[in-house]
Amino acid sequence: MKLTVYTDYSLRVLLYLASKPDATATITEITDYYNISRNHLVKVVHNLGIHNFIITSRGKNGGVKLARPAEDILLSDVVRTTEADMDLLECFNPKTDNCVISPTCRLKSMLYEGRAAFMAVLEKYTLADAAKPIARSKSGKPVYVTFT
Template sequence: MQLSVYSDYALRLLMRLALDPDRLVTIQEVADSYGISRNHLMKIAYALGQHGFITTLRGRRGGLKLARPAEEIGLGEVVRVTEDSLDLVECFNAQTNSCVLAPHCQLKGILGEALEAFLAVLDRYSLADLTRQPGLLAACMIPSQPIREEGLHGQRDPR
């Protein structure tokens, strides 16, 4: 199983916002921090706002911030929302299934169990778990947009 780039960027965006929870962060800051497309992030931010993960403020002094504490944002919830489909194989979708093996194949059940296990592991973790070492995360980002020292969950930036 491989997550889409969309889900990857959504998780990165949420992680960046969790690093600086007390201020509005711009899409451009996030794009610069990760070296990724601003246009893709705009679409992702809109969707994350629609699903209640982030709040957005438009305009010159606008930006993004988490809509709820990082501890309340489950990774499984984010992946379920950001993945177009979790259909691992054709037979997972009854409307489009044309597999001739479907009536007697055991693979669907095994893959379904594996998918449930994958999501169950993600459900055990929150966004806060991904940002417990903010200094290390910040050190990995492209340094054009430094994170304010007080934005690191109350910890000072070790850089």
């Protein structure tokens, strides 16, 4: 199973904002930090705003910030919202299932269980858990995980 780049960028935006909870960030700031496409990130930010993960504001002092505390954002909610298709096989979806062995296949249920276990793990963690510093620099400042 592989998450899409869209989900990866969504998680990056949220992690960046969680690391600066009292600040408003700009899309340019985030794209520069992660060295990713501005055009793609604009779409990601728009979608995160629609789904109430972030608040967006325009204008001179505009930008983006978390819509609620990082402790209240489950990683599973982000993945479910940003992944358009969590079907590992065509047989996961009755509308696309053309597999001739589907009626007798045991593999489907095993992979379905695996996907459920993956999501169950993500349901145990919040954005705050993922955004915690992983270490401290020599100066004592926190060092955060980056996805670059």
